Amino acid sequence: MNIPVLEIENLKTCFDTRDGMVTAVDGVSLKVNKGECLGIVGESGSGKSVTFGSVMGLVKKPGFIAEGSIRFNGRELVGLNGKEYRRLRGKEIAMTMQDALTALNPAYTVSNQIIEVLLAHDDALTGSRRSKKKQARGKAIEMMQLVGIPAAESRLDDYPHQFSGGMRQRIMIAIALSCKPTLLIADEPTTALDVTIQAQVLELIADIQDKLVMSVVLITHDLGVVAEYCDRVMVMYAGQIVESGPTRDVIDNPQHPYTQGLLNSIPRLSDLDRKITPIEGSVPELIGLAEECRFMGRCLKATDACKTLIEMRDNGVDHQVRCINAGMVL
Amino acid sequence: MTDIGSTPDMNKLNTVAGETLFKRNMKLFASSKLSLFFSAMAIGFILMALGAPLFAPHDPNEADLFLRLLPPAWMEGGDWSYVLGTDALGRDVLSRIIYGSRGSIFIGACVILVATTVGVLAGLAAGYLGGWVDVVISRLVDILLGFPYLIFAIALIAMSGPGLQNIIFALAYKEWVIPCRVVRGETLATRDVEYVEAARAMGASKRYIMLKEILPNILSPVMVVSTVRMAHVIILEASLSFLGLGVQPPTASWGSMVADGRSYMLDEWWLSTFPGLAILLLVLSINVVSQGLRDAFDPKFHD
């Protein structure tokens, strides 16, 4: 009960490319507790996806985990051999991806893709291979119904391209949840969807999270989604976490200039006269970064003092920021 | 696109200031020792063809019956002035190989040149002008594609008889179809792009647009295809010569040299082996170079 479901400590993941060593994840530390929903916010290139790719052990050459520790229910994952990792994936830790159309294999039916996970991991299936398949098929129908696919039984043998975008995302969720994992990592589950469908999918995830007492990591670039569904949130920028804390706190009282900038650039119905201020500049290259604040080039509060290594520092109850000028509101 | 485990987009990360993508890719190409080696080999062959009289130790047609069927120099009975041995008529194999390169390279280059020119023009017309022009050209392409390559060439040669000009035409008749298809596809893709629209708005004639706006931008796939096809054409020409339908004696041609050597396969293996080896090396170098160019220019080639 006290061990966090997931604990990452000083994770550093690099890619050895022909242009140089890219440090996509630079010293990330975080914790996910049981039953909690953690939101990870950041733009493309912030390292949010690679962080959790590392958790799943899916970082491929030329990428590698250079430093750090990843503990799942207390068990160290870094250096785990392939066989052990495969037992965890799909069963204890599950993942969904952003684009369900490309994530589902176009050559196989949906039933095939759900059943294979069950056959691989579900110990509750008994009997001969044929009978296992039958049981798995039954469970697959249940899962499809759980995620709200109408006429599940008749659509079970359709191909992915025969479903709409929203349905495909649900199918992906069904696949991810079929073995009742402890941790679900949802990578941009709503980015490719219409706004109305987005809400449905997120409600679905929240609902299942309650039912199964599952921990969820919600990776997104959309702060609105985080505000609505996550207990805690972490903001990532250029491979580092720049702010972390309970969602309410971070949204009401953002400390890091980047977070403030993100919130300022969201139009709000309640405040139609307010001007939207975009954040000028762009994300720095991730090669050979100097030891200084990475947001400096775009920050309006930057001073010379920012040219050193900036650590996370406490700023309020359970609220941390990577900024020496935190607390100052411009 | 999810990027949980894949390399961040490196093409943004350019290069030294001022260096274009083309230059960078060329540098990449040159950095591969293999590419450089085979480029040198290909150039070597071309030089050999051009400077044949300078390089060949003997006259390729000079027959000396007393010296017939000499083995290569390093074998027993060999003679270092006839390094690769002599054939049934006492002609120096090495010299014949050197002179033979002229035929192969010349024919290959001619065919590709003719085919590419015709193909590009046809493809541009078909892609840009559309309508009945496209229909006619596409139909023609489909029909010509209905013939296996060698069969078509052989049929044409059966009709017109063998000989240098006839081979070139026989091969070119089918070959133009390939650049035509590529160009047509590319033209269709770029037809409605902004800069073309702009040119049209400024009142440019169709011919102008086709030649000045579209053409320069589709050249690179055409060049890639042409180099690949060159290798093919050289093998085809050699096959035709081997069958006796290509370059006629006494002109030295690698294909016919291999054919002649067949009768002596039992004891004088070198007569067929070396000319064939020459074909292999030339085609190999062309293939390696074209592959290297393709890889260097391919943005997905991260290593």
Added chain:
Amino acid sequence: MNLGKFVERLLQLIPVLFGVSTIVFVMMLFTPGDPVDIMLGDQHVTEQMERALRHDMGLDLPPVERFFKFLGNAAKGDFGLSYYHRAPVAEVIASRLPATIELSLVALIIGLTISIPLGVLAAVKKNSMFDRIATVTSLFGISMPGFWFGILLLILFAVNLHWLPVAGRSGFSFEVEPITHLLLVDSLLRGRPDAFWDALKHITLPAITLGLPLASILMRVTRASMLDVLDRDYITFAEAKGLSRMKVIGKHALKNALIPTVTVAALQAGSLLGGSMVVETVFGWPGLGRLVVESIFVRNYPLIQAAVLFYAFTYVMLNFVADILYTVLNPRVKL
């Protein structure tokens, strides 16, 4: 698959086939020399007989009419007489066809069975020693002239090592009553293992010569396609599901990766037809290819014409098969 659409696609072939026939006919028209003169050679016949012969062959008709007569006859399977063989052209071609078909089939099998496993492994072990060797070998495979490779094999295995025969399709005293006309099949069906071995020994070198370049091309296609597939999201997702490596590659990747391989194979099968001409010449294989080459030297035009028409039709059908295969293998693409 929609039958209606299938038939529609089939019908679309007709204009192409028509066009092909037209070209073959036009080629025939422009062939130098008078067919009757060539046919008769030195024989003396009366003017009357000559005229009758011309009329018979339709040579006195205007070109368009001749064309339709040509088509009509072709549809009936009548391609005229091969004076060289003193037999109808159709008969001569039919007698040599099985040898070419058998050779092409075996070459195709060799090509596929070598290329697919190698291509898949090379992609999975990208940039390893295995991959490098495979890539280099395939590069040699596509750069090598077929006739030279065949001769090299002959020199090595037949002349020097005496393991395999030098030429031909079967030795003496290995006659077998034909059923399918494919020696390998027939010898087994008739319970003649000795004939089978003999046929196998004879077909080995030619089939390898024809099949290895094909294998090289297919290996490269498979490798490239596999590499592309391995990069796709659904492979990552399959791994995220915790499936075994075998399942990820053998099930998820393979089915998608093989699509280009199979379609290219169907297309290349057509150039096997062309390549067989060279290979049959090198190995003295009694097939259609060698027949065509011989016919050119004796100016046996009716036979050449018929053969070209046959090859072209087969090639068009093979392309069609390739198209259909593609739609079958790829559930997303409808006919």
